[in-house]
Amino acid sequence: MRRGDYENGRWQKRMTEARDLLDSYFAASEDRQRRLRETKSSDAAARVLLKHLVPVRYRGTGRIILTGLVRRRERRRARLIAARPELRLHLGCGGERKAGWTNIDLLGDPVDVAWNLASPLPFDSGSVAAIFHEHLLEHLPLRAGDVLMQECYRVLRPGGILRAGVPDAGRLIRSYAGDRSYLEELHPGRPAALLAVQELFYWHRHRTMFDVETLGLLFRASGFPGPRQREFGDTDLDQAPDTERRRAETLYMEARKPVNPVRSADVSEL
Ligand SMILES: C[S@@+](CC[C@H](N)C(=O)[O-])C[C@H]1O[C@@H](n2cnc3c(N)ncnc32)[C@H](O)[C@@H]1O
8 A cells, every 4th residue: 555545544534533523413412402492391381382383593582572562461460479578589590490489581481470681670679688590691691681780789678689600601611721621521522622612602592601700790890799609509598599400510609789888979979
């Protein structure tokens, strides 16, 4: 065999291997995405219907439009719920209803109040004891997430707690640039490690990514002093609302609304 033929043979083999790896990644990705879209036992009837009637790419918009149509009814519902003592809001609940919390999401999830969280919350200022959201902020454009955090601050009563959880993009990127063990633990078997990072940034209709610095910035810019990163289950709430299946991938932060909030007038006087 001539040297050129040998090199060609080796190249063909490496090309076939790369093609096989990429093709099996595409097949596995499509399978994962299909399983994510499949009807789940926690899906409300309206969501099951939506999944059957509306093509995937229009579903998010469809739910926002439908939620807008029932806005007045939901505002009345929120007013009734707000009359209860110790109001606790679970925003962007999805299928993860939590007992003891007022579960809020778009129409189609098992909610207590259906609400577009990119619009002002239907609760009075200073009326809420605690707010929890987990894997919600990354679905909103940064500006809408910022407005939502300010709304959280507004509706919390002094001393009220905000706990937020987001996918930990900072940790994933550090792992990518480091020994890759966390990345491999979370997203095993990708034929190239960067594909796992891409999935976090581009899949699941994600719009914004967070690390401790970015999430902390949103907390502080909304008025919460000293937001702190907290471990899964570690909280000043009487019970941690964290979802077990989110444990490995999630960055949690928590802060309290100050008992004597600083007014902007006070700041300009300093
Ligand atoms: C990844 S799911 C998280 C659900 C649940 N918190 C969990 O951790 O499994 C993101 C949720 O945010 C909700 N969401 C996204 N944009 C929203 C909006 N503008 N208003 C209300 N909910 C929204 C979606 O409907 C979805 O249920």
